[in-house]
Amino acid sequence: MSDYIVRATAADSQIRAFAATTREMTEFARGTHNTSPVATAALGRLLTAGAMMGVMMKGEKDILTLQIKGRGPIGGITVTADSQGNVKGYVNNPEVLLHANAAGKLDVAGAVGPGMLSVIKDMGLKEPYVGQTVLQTSEIAEDLTYYFATSEQVPSSVGLGVLMNHDNTVKQAGGFIIQLMPFTDEKVIDALEKKLADITSVTSMLDEGMTPEQILGRLLGDFGLEIMDRMPTQFACNCSRERVEKALISIGKKDLREMIAEGKTVSLNCHFCGADYAFDVEDLEKLLRQSR
Template sequence: MSDYIVRATAANNQIRAFAVTSKETVEKARQAHNTSPVATAALGRLLTAGSMMGIMMKGEKDILTLQIKAGGPLGGVTVTADSKGNVKGYVKNPEVLIPANEKGKLDVATAVGVGFLNVIKDMGLKEPYIGQTVLQTSEIAEDLTYYFATSEQVPSSVGLGVLMEHNNTVRQAGGFIIQLMPFAEEEVIQKLENSLSKITSVTQMLDEGLTPEMILERILGDFSDIQIMETTKTQFYCNCSKERVSKAIISIGKKDIKEMIQDGEDIEVNCHFCNTQYNFNVEELKDIYNKAVR
């Protein structure tokens, strides 16, 4: 298993924790969208978070969507994930290039800009759950930490990182989410806060060769009862297909489909999430029109 998520508990179930290595997931997204380094970092962080938050959901068909709507040059980032570890996403402007920040690192905060984080959970109910928070730093990890505290009332610490090679491929990617349960004792809280204060960065730990299990061991090492509860494979996966796209074309209405047919030319439809192009010739459009008429 290459990219995977571990779910664990500690401190007599007062802490629940997730950690993931997501290098191949982020690299596949980079290849699909031909993202610039800073766009890869932003999208990679949100994909990494989405993979962990997705498996927090219980239902087979539950879908999580994370949307960053902000005014920076990236133009926004969207990620969706399911409860099985599948995740996909895109940035609106994937080719953005901006100078490094004062620390010489990719300036994700400036690329994202000021705006909002939307968390949408479609769990098969009449209406999806929608939580929205103002971006605090636009670095994504801190913004999700704030979201958990304010929208879900779950004290959390989120760490996310993407490290690039000089040839702009992904060298490391991963993250963690540590959460305190409502019944957590003060001593546990203090011990966890002290441990988290010593953590430098996710990418440094990954570059040292730490696995997700080792990352949780480093963070939660002061607790003697860490238990790995589950290991889940995660991957960049898009469930689009020509059939699904044809159904989307039906939804635009008979009038527009008829105009396409009258133009007499093939059309190309692009999937936002994986950048796959689907070609439909006039005969296929006529077939879609006939289905729309029924």
């Protein structure tokens, strides 16, 4: 498997951890949405986080949505993931171009700007769980670290990164999430904090050729790391003509009649994968007959 997620524990299950390599899904998203380098970096980071957070969910039909709404030029980012490693996403303004930040890196924080992070978990209950936090740095990893601590009360460390080639294709992408269980010993916490402080960046480790297992080995090797499983992850959209038909039927007879009266083909586009679905007058009349 090319893109995949590793699930692990350490320190006698006091620590749980996830790590992923996501170059192919990030490159697929870049090509699909024709994103600029900074938009690719922002979307790739959230896709990676969404993939790992998705597999944290237990239900086969559970759906996770991450939404960032910022006041920067990118506007917003939306990512949806399931518990099987499927993830999809898009940015509101894929063509954002910004100068590098003071560190000479892609200015994701400048593109996103101040705003809000929403985490929505649909677990088949009457109402989905919704957690919201104010963006702390708009770099995404730190914002998710803050979200876990405040909304889920789980001390966590999130690392995310996307490295671009000179031709603006994706060279590396991936990340990790390390979480402490409520009973974690203070000595373990102190030692882990020191270990995390020595890490430069996710992309530097990936660019060294490190696998997700090796990244967790560097971070947690001193704590009795135990790899539990590894699973593929990929950009996958579940849109279909049938789903779009249901959406059109749901808008009601009045709006469908107005579309038919215009006598034009209606074209609908999927935000996530860019697929186009065209409905001519005959198609719309058929949907009108199906609507209640």
